[in-house]
Amino acid sequence: MMSMQMNEAEGSVKVAEWQQTYYAHDSGIQSGATTVRDDEGTEYSAKKYAVTTTMVENPTEVEAQYTLTRAQRVRAAMFPETLVEGEAVLSTQTDPGQQTNVQRLAEPSQLLKTAIVHLINYQDDAELATRAVPELTKLLADDDAVVVNKAAMIVNQLTRKEASRRVLMQSPQMVAAVVRAMQNTGDMETARCAASILHSLSHQREGLLAIFKSGGIPALVRMLSSPMESVLFYAITTLHNLLLHQEGAKMAVRLADGLQRMVPLLKKSNPKFLAITTDCLQLLSYGNQESKLIILANGGPEGLVFIMRNYNYEKLLWTTSRVLKVLSVCPSNKPAIVEAGGMQALGQHLTGSSQRLTQNCLWTLRNLSDAATKQEGLDGLLQVLVGQLGSDDVNMLTCATGILSNLTCNNSRNKALVTQCGGVEALIHAVLRAGEKEDVAEPAVCALRHLTSRHQDAELAQNAVRLHYGIPAIVKLLGQPHYWPVVKATVGLIRNLALCPVNQAPLRDAGAIPRLVNLLLKAHQDTQRHASSSQQTYQDGVRMEEIVEGCTGALHILARDPVNRGEIASMQTIPLFVQLLYSYVENVKRVSAGVLCELALDKQSAEMIDAEGASAPLMELLHSNNEGIATYAAAVLFRISEDKSSDYRKRVSVELTHSLFKHDPAAWEMAHNAVPMQAAYLADELDGGYPPYSYSDLGMGGMPLEAEMHEQYMPEMVYDPRQAYPEPL
Amino acid sequence: MNREEAPGKSPEEMYVQQKVRVLLMLKKMGSNLTPSEEAFLRNYAGVVNAQMSQLPQHNIDQGAEDVVMAFSRQETEDRRQ
Numbered sequence: 001m002m003s004m005q006m007n008e009a010e011g012s013v014k015v016a017e018w019q020q021t022y023y024a025h026d027s028g029i030q031s032g033a034t035t036v037r038d039d040e041g042t043e044y045s046a047k048k049y050a051v052t053t054t055m056v057e058n059p060t061e062v063e064a065q066y067t068l069t070r071a072q073r074v075r076a077a078m079f080p081e082t083l084v085e086g087e088a089v090l091s092t093q094t095d096p097g098q099q100t101n102v103q104r105l106a107e108p109s110q111l112l113k114t115a116i117v118h119l120i121n122y123q124d125d126a127e128l129a130t131r132a133v134p135e136l137t138k139l140l141a142d143d144d145a146v147v148v149n150k151a152a153m154i155v156n157q158l159t160r161k162e163a164s165r166r167v168l169m170q171s172p173q174m175v176a177a178v179v180r181a182m183q184n185t186g187d188m189e190t191a192r193c194a195a196s197i198l199h200s201l202s203h204q205r206e207g208l209l210a211i212f213k214s215g216g217i218p219a220l221v222r223m224l225s226s227p228m229e230s231v232l233f234y235a236i237t238t239l240h241n242l243l244l245h246q247e248g249a250k251m252a253v254r255l256a257d258g259l260q261r262m263v264p265l266l267k268k269s270n271p272k273f274l275a276i277t278t279d280c281l282q283l284l285s286y287g288n289q290e291s292k293l294i295i296l297a298n299g300g301p302e303g304l305v306f307i308m309r310n311y312n313y314e315k316l317l318w319t320t321s322r323v324l325k326v327l328s329v330c331p332s333n334k335p336a337i338v339e340a341g342g343m344q345a346l347g348q349h350l351t352g353s354s355q356r357l358t359q360n361c362l363w364t365l366r367n368l369s370d371a372a373t374k375q376e377g378l379d380g381l382l383q384v385l386v387g388q389l390g391s392d393d394v395n396m397l398t399c400a401t402g403i404l405s406n407l408t409c410n411n412s413r414n415k416a417l418v419t420q421c422g423g424v425e426a427l428i429h430a431v432l433r434a435g436e437k438e439d440v441a442e443p444a445v446c447a448l449r450h451l452t453s454r455h456q457d458a459e460l461a462q463n464a465v466r467l468h469y470g471i472p473a474i475v476k477l478l479g480q481p482h483y484w485p486v487v488k489a490t491v492g493l494i495r496n497l498a499l500c501p502v503n504q505a506p507l508r509d510a511g512a513i514p515r516l517v518n519l520l521l522k523a524h525q526d527t528q529r530h531a532s533s534s535q536q537t538y539q540d541g542v543r544m545e546e547i548v549e550g551c552t553g554a555l556h557i558l559a560r561d562p563v564n565r566g567e568i569a570s571m572q573t574i575p576l577f578v579q580l581l582y583s584y585v586e587n588v589k590r591v592s593a594g595v596l597c598e599l600a601l602d603k604q605s606a607e608m609i610d611a612e613g614a615s616a617p618l619m620e621l622l623h624s625n626n627e628g629i630a631t632y633a634a635a636v637l638f639r640i641s642e643d644k645s646s647d648y649r650k651r652v653s654v655e656l657t658h659s660l661f662k663h664d665p666a667a668w669e670m671a672h673n674a675v676p677m678q679a680a681y682l683a684d685e686l687d688g689g690y691p692p693y694s695y696s697d698l699g700m701g702g703m704p705l706e707a708e709m710h711e712q713y714m715p716e717m718v719y720d721p722r723q724a725y726p727e728p729l
Numbered sequence: 730m731n732r733e734e735a736p737g738k739s740p741e742e743m744y745v746q747q748k749v750r751v752l753l754m755l756k757k758m759g760s761n762l763t764p765s766e767e768a769f770l771r772n773y774a775g776v777v778n779a780q781m782s783q784l785p786q787h788n789i790d791q792g793a794e795d796v797v798m799a800f801s802r803q804e805t806e807d808r809r810q
Contacts, residue, residue, distance in 0.1 A: 329801045367801035402800055409795040443798060450795050492793055499759070553792060560761060587793075594760075601761055627785065631754040638748070639763070656747060 195234035266303030347381035362399035369406035452496035593632035
């Protein structure tokens with residue numbers, strides 16, 4: 001068997017030349033065929049056919065024949081019209097019993113050629129099509145790489161015409177042969193051709209199905225590792241078409257480890273290629289948690305953020321932002337995207353002309369925002385978001401308020417920045433425009449609540465709310481119908497606003513106090529109703545205990561103002577506050593002790609507090625581990641015991657000192673044994689070495705000790721805490 | 730509030746110390762004091778000075794902490810938009 005090596009490039013050039021002579025109308029320049037016009041006026045080309053002859057003598061002439069390449073001989077056999085007239089190509093056959101490859105090729109090649117010509121020119125001839133396709137299918141599976149290559153090229157050409165393409169895709173064997181050829185070949189050009197064939201076929205449903213059924217997907221996924229850019233392009237585009245239109249393709253791509261091959265492609269630099277790749281990632285990961293984790297594991301977040309930062313092609317930015325949006329709801333991807341600089345990168349695209357890009361970036365930022373509270377370098381983003389608060393687009397408002405609310409959460413730098421760039425005014429306008437839209441109102445109010453406490457410019461923000469006429473609008477949010485998350489946020493904001501003394505009167509004028517008291521009563525009744533069951537009730541996701549705490553906390557700060565204090569007391573709130581001292585919620589205990597502490601500044605209220613039996617729970621609260629609670633409780637007790645009998649003052653002092661000695665069990669024991677004093681304590685049991693203890697100044701409000709002592713001193717009631725010292729421990 | 734710090738202090742001294750602390754804490758937390766309470770502090774200025782350094786440095790009563798809103802839990806991915 002003769003197998004002369006062909007120069008590949010030469011071969012493909014020759015194919016091209018053959019094609020040129022074929023698809024271009026044969027003018028006879030190369031073939032030497034003449035155009036003949038018959039009587040009917042139709043033109044046809046005179047054809048010549050090669051006849052191979054067998055050389056039996058004269059071996060030297062055979063040698064001369066060897067100098068012709070095999071390509072030339074194949075050409076001569078297949079396209080004799082390309083020979084110069086009169087020229088004959090002598091075959092290299094030496095053994096009459098054995099045909100050369102060329103001879104072997106001649107007959108089927110002739111048939112093939114004819115079939116192809118007719119296919120091309122006579123589109124409806126199914127019979128011819130049926131003949132050509134099986135032949136080509138066989139050739140694609142040939143052991144000879146050259147043959148496979150040529151066959152692939154021919155098939156590729158066939159896909160350029162609709163009729164022939166249709167025939168190809170209707171043959172599952174043909175498509176399978178192409179897939180196999182692509183997979184098995186070591187030849188780049190063959191691979192490229194095969195990929196191109198599949199790409200052409202992927203524009204029709206039938207083609208997609210044929211590719212899918214013949215295992216095209218794993219083969220195409222493997223092509224994603226090709227060093228040839230064109231192969232990559234054909235492969236990704238074909239896969240994209242499959243993912244878009246072929247049922248089952250997504251699962252197949254995932255199973256073939258498609259994601260692991262696609263994510264590294266994000267490093268490529270062709271924007272159009274990247275757009276298709278990112279769209280594939282979106283199709284694969286939408287609603288599929290496992291895919292999102294695979295993307296994460298392969299460095300997806302970094303690759304995607306890099307694209308957002310470095311490219312301008314709108315379509316690419318849009319497709320990439322969509323992948324990031326899909327990943328942004330995944331709890332594992334979120335921190336990775338933030339760490340890779342995702343917030344900053346997405347923030348670059350909020351002011352461009354592409355509405356769809358801006359909106360996608362905003363939704364993604366909103367999803368990511370709760371993971372980004374500690375991120376640095378967000379100044380630019382924050383400023384842009386404040387600007388977007390002026391929008392009328394409800395989606396934009398929802399996102400801007402939501403992102404700002406989260407980014408100002410426990411971040412004093414962000415709070416200060418937003419306050420300084422007019423965030424308070426902008427948020428108030430957003431609240432006004434939000435109306436009943438809770439998705440805007442809730443985060444806007446939360447953001448204002450963040451801005452009005454725990455940072456250097458909190459006071460600035462508190463004043464700004466008033467200066468921009470925010471107080472009436474905010475108080476109105478407490479009205480019906482109650483959407484509890486908004487109510488809860490508003491109550492917290494009002495508490496912060498009341499920290500600024502100048503806001504106290506405007507809050508009162510806007511009717512904050514009756515609204516808060518009514519809400520408190522309503523919420524408290526609700527908690528009482530469910531007190532028997534251990535179940536906590538939620539309304540709109542908010543517990544009524546939270547409303548009780550919030551309202552009482554706001555009233556506590558409002559009560560710093562004397563006029564407000566009076567109004568609060570006049571609404572019969574004291575009994576309720578005293579009852580709240582018994583709450584199992586520590587925060588509720590704190591705020592109710594706090595409001596009572598303020599109310600007790602007024603004598604009348606102090607008496608009412610006492611009349612409600614507040615002393616007992618307050619005594620208990622003296623022992624609280626929470627220093628705030630203990631302080632308020634002590635202060636209320638001081639204030640309500642001012643006009644009390646000395647008994648009372650003694651007891652208070654005992655309890656107070658109990659709380660002092662709570663870390664000293666011995667002293668506690670001693671102090672504890674001294675109660676009740678009247679019964680247990682007699683003057684003659686006094687230890688003479690110690691001066692009597694005078695509590696003349698107890699609750700008397702700081703009159704000089706010496707002056708008070710003689711007036712108040714009652715020797716028979718002397719209390720000496722050291723009287724019953726146990727053995728030292 | 731630790732007896733070990735001041736061994737041998739009389740109960741009344743302890744009491745004054747504690748009342749001063751309570752009043753200073755109230756002021757620190759932003760609450761008002763009565764005129765007599767303010768006078769008490771003036772009276773025991775020495776104790777006040779001693780107590781000031783012993784007050785906790787952190788803020789005691791700042792109201793509810795900021796809390797993030799978890800939007801991504803609610804977010805549903807839109808189809809091909």
